[in-house]
Amino acid sequence: MITVSDLSVQFGKRILFQDVNLKFTPGNCYGIIGANGAGKSTLLRTISGALEPTRGSITLGPGERLSVLSQDHHAFDAFTVMDTVLMGHSVLWA
Structure with missing residues (x-):
């Protein structure tokens, strides 16, 4: 919440x-x-x-934690959707 x-x-x-x-x-x-x-x-x-x-x-x-995806829709063009989502959780991304 x-x-x-x-x-x-x-x-x-x-x-x-x-x-x-x-x-x-x-x-x-x-x-x-x-x-x-x-x-x-x-x-x-x-x-x-x-x-x-x-x-x-x-x-x-x-x-609880909150993850945020930048409004710049080109910021993650070089990454897959899965990688982009994982980047929102530093432990999983590492």
Whole structure:
């Protein structure tokens, strides 16, 4: 389970989003939709730990981990799908 509590991201005076509270529970499938520039990618980068939030916290359940595949769809052209997936888990990839 991923829990997002009171999450806010702000760049200078521009508030991208604030006071976000979410709980991603096991067994469900989620989609994030919105207009260009609404903050979808920023939200995902914040949840993955690639970007520090201005305020709030993101917690994973005990023993859980999060893997992320870059939005650059050409970054893995030289690799098979299996290798690309395994690269998301450093122990398996090694």
